[in-house]
Amino acid sequence: MPYRAPSGDIQFILDHVVPLAPVSGTARFSEATPDLAEAILTQAAKLCDTVLAPVQRNGDLTPARLVDGVVRTSPGYPEAFDAIREGGWVSVCAPAEHGGMGLPQCLNMAIHDMMSGACLSLQLSPLMTQGQIEALDHHAADELKALYLPKLISGEWAGTMNLTEAQAGSDVGALRTKAEPKGDGTYAITGQKIFISWGDSDLTSNICHLVLARLPGAAAGTKGISLFMVPKFIPDADGNPGEANAVKVVSLEHKMGLHGSPTCVMAYKGATGWMVGEEGRGMAAMFTMMNNARLGVAMQGIGVAEAACQAATEYAAERQQFGAIIGHADVRRMLAGMRADVFAARAIALSCAQAIDMGSATEDADWVARAAFLTPIAKAFGTETGMRVSETAMQVHGGMGFIEETGVAQFYRDVRVTAIYEGTNGIQAMDLVGRKLSDGGEAAYRILEEIEAGAEAARAALPELAEEVWAAAETLREATEWMVGQAPTDRQAGATAYLRAFARVLGAHFHLRAATADEGRQALAAFYIRRTLPQHAADLAEARDGADTVFALSPEALGL
Template identity: 70%
Template sequence: MPFRAPVEEYRFLLEHVVDFARVAATERFAEATPDLVEAILSELAKLADEVWAPLQRAGDTDPARLENGVVVTSKGYAGAYRALAEGGWIGMAAPVEHGGMGLPLTLATVMNDMLSGACLALELNPLMSQGQIEALEHHADDALKALYLPRLISGEWTGTMNLTEPQAGSDVGALRTKAVPQEDGTYAISGQKIFISWGDHDFGGNVCHLVLARLPGAAEGTRGISLFLVPKILPDGTANALRVVSLEHKMGLHGSPTAVMAYEGARGWLVGGEHRGMAAMFTMMNNARLGVGVQGIGVAEGAYQKALSYAAERVQGRSPVAGGTGTILDHADVRRMLAQMKADLFAARAIGFSCAVALDLAQAGEDGAFWAARAALLTPIAKAFGTATGMRVAEQGMQVHGGMGFIEETGAAQFYRDVRVTAIYEGTNGIQAMDLVGRKLADGGEAALALIEEMQEAAEAARATRPDLAEPVWQAVETLREATEWMLAQGDMQARFAGAVPYLEGFARVLGAHLHLKAAGSEAAPGPRTALARIYIARLLPEHAGHLAAAMAGAQDLYALGPEALLP
């Protein structure tokens, strides 16, 4: 069975779980009527299923390569990219004044989910452009906007992010790339950048690099960083002084060329003020973080569909149940794996879409500040939990395949290899968790506790109709409240950081249960949504206790175990 974009699932989530109607009810997004949403879903699903999904394996079997300094991409990628661009989809959430559709980010998020499931390596390309569009929109001057935005939005040109250098990874402030002001108002950019996704390609058009660099005399650390737009081709049509040095040999995502870039006095234009690069970069990163979380969700969908297809066709042994299908689907452990994969995926997707809705309401709604805080809170959770779910589901997908899962031709292994990087790039999942317990609780817990309150009220209300499901959710929310209060009480940030990852995992598990409960509540009588919620609440929600206990372990035991005790 080939990949099918889960359109019915998107419909259900938008309508019954993440309240997309609230977005469509705003003046800003009044155009996003149910009819339009339906048209978008079906058009995009056609593109994902028929054009993109058949290219998924090509990234692996015919990976991007560097030939004489030029990147040659997997066969078929250029055409599939153009099909997306020609539909106007890259600029779906971009401003109308520059040629975008001006639609809600939520719909762009649905698109990213679909395309990631169909062909992750290629999807990373427009995801980078989307982030660049947003950064330029908020921080570039009018001349830059006029030149670049229409072409990025139309997909004629593509965008990249250049942060990392060999000595500067999570510690961006350690970067050394230099920007020297020129007499014509531009800057000469020199330095080496690594891990540049889609640093070059053969789709035609320009490649526009957003590069973090340091001006002469700039302060050390992140306060001395500025952002520059450095195009591969200069406005006069000549080549800029930059080149792809090499492509990385990665464990997966081979269809996405990951470049080492050299800037050798390349001409760049300042975006945002001098030394204001981090702020501009964060605009891009925040968008990209949700986008990466959704990549994990898309891969989970692809891996789930593949495993289900395999199980539904694999005949093995006598069926252990009366009236079974005769396939391994009848086996309790196989069914457990598939049911958990589906329930896990639902939770991650519902969280990701909730984050997108919050971003839209922050921009367009009446309680902008409230929704901005909600979106800020949900972004690291959506990123880390979405990608971790992608990893878990891809792992279980291989397991469902048994020995065949380890054979590359089956395709299950590719999901496992490809998705692994999503837990690392755009800020590792550890960095996301530190953001959650640091910056995102810096409001004294206002945003987190508001969500906790909302979840507890919903569980309280659900007691009337789904008491067996509502009670464990209520209890779990209570445990999350305790862990949150514990976090807030820690003055020493190391104590928070020592429990950051399990806190985020526990938070996500509880939030996922809340959203499952909401889905179950949408059924007048218990049906498949309630059955799936039951799977989640009985089998996955219980994990929260372990996570949240670990979250409150503090840092003392870690530092008590000195580096010498870590030696083998």
């Protein structure tokens, strides 16, 4: 079944559930009018349906390959990327002073939702470049901005981020890559990085690497890390790709999925680099890029879930087993659960994007805190939804889901890594109960007040559903109070369950909003609130159990 970009569902959310209106009402984003938003979503949907979706299987069946030191991409990828570049889709939220559109993340993330459903492997390239654009815009010197930003924003050049090393994954502070001052304002970068998405390709004329490295005598851990721009080709006097830098692709990883996206092992041997930001502040600069990418990865999970849901529904309507299987209660249960979760995850992610936009436009501390609080929830729940829905889509297909020719297994294989990269979902959960509750739970309580107010407003029209949502918010409030008062180890032991519960309650809140705005959405809201929301109670029971039952199991008891 051909993929159909869900522009209508996204438009509904931006109109009625997570409104774009407050964002477009700010001076910064005043150009993001309803007419412009609709036009952008329509054109992006057309790109996804007609250009990106047709090359989805190419990436899986004919992976990227390393030929004579250069990565050659899958058939159709160069032409599809040309369409992305020529349409200006890399530039959506980039600064206008360097050639970008300067539009809100709400619209940019909606586009990434659709692109991910169409072709996740290819979507990853512009997502990485956009993250680099944001990092440079916030941290680079004006000279670097003037040289790199216009090329990145136009899509003429592409960007990557280089954090991970074999011995330094989540513990970034253990990295060994070195940066030696050359005395002319540049640095010699030496080391090896792994897991570099789109570390090389034939899509653009230059690849710009942001590399974390340590200066001589720098402090141990993350405090001694600086960030450097290391291009594949050193720009000449005219700003065009010049001589080759001392950086190369050692190999490509053989992966479970995302075969069309080259994941590179990169070697730097005295490569010329320029410092981005202040010495020893590399992680702060890189986190600007990572936070952008984390919401983008949430959209990846949601986009793939959408594509998998579409495929499963179409198959269920056509597959005959005692009649079309879509008429069987258990199949209908699976399809309804998939669709309800996709809506919930999408609304949560767009709510996070809305908070980012409002925070940047108004500099209001509450909006900034809301965006920070929602980011780990959006990332973890969005990617878990991608995995869960993709797995269920295989189940709906039965034996044919296990057969590669149907393409259904690709959804699961491609989306599985989203729960791992850009900070594993476990790290997202620990961040939520750690840094994000360090304000005493104030950001969480403001969201819970919003949920309860929404439930109160819905009581007249949908009393039973409203009561369920209100009660769930109260239970979550009690769990949040417990979390705030616990030692770090006890909070961390229940972090994943707490994050999942928070997402469930948020999802119910947004379903209730949708149901009050459109009678046609009441059935899906009722399914979610009656069948899925109750899971939050079990999650919160786990979250509040503490660490004793976790650490009571010795390594030997675990099978070591």
